[in-house]
Amino acid sequence: MPELLRVKGNLVRAAKPGAYDEAESYLGRSLEMSRDHGVPGWEMRAAIDLAALLAARGQYDSARALLQPLAERFAEGLDTADLKSAGRLLATLR
Template identity: 35%
Template sequence: MGQKYWLPDLYRTQGEINLKAPSPDIEAAEQAFRVSIELAGEQGAIAWELKAAIPLARLLLAPERVADALALLTPMRLIRKKAAPRISKRPRAYWDLSDDRP
């Protein structure tokens, strides 16, 4: 994977910069977020996928694009629900942050 590992986060950052520029480029930001989500999905990096999906969903929350925003985030909710049972079955000591064990 090498240096391609960071590409999803770099594209997400590019999207954020495009939105915060003095004259925001909405289309370029949307494209950067979509590329970030696609690359993160290819890597199986769910956290980075979600990290790019949230600002893209905010961008799509214009009244005429609400359905697009919901369609984008719905699969992410399903992934979270599938992972939740596995996470909650960990032993309590695993979650104790005060524990000095590795």
């Protein structure tokens, strides 16, 4: 379910320009469910997408505060697509 919510949030964002609140709601629920289920990979994906949405709204500090602590928790798999994506996004938020 967390992954479906994440995908739905991204679809809403793509299909309805300016529907940030609706997309943010889906992405936030995805992030929360990922944490509840204890699945860091899903949590990272939801956080990346939510941080990107926040950055698109000009909320750079909030995006960084969401994504940076989560990215720092990963000690392995630093060459995965998700962690590379998180690193690129964080670099734009500095």
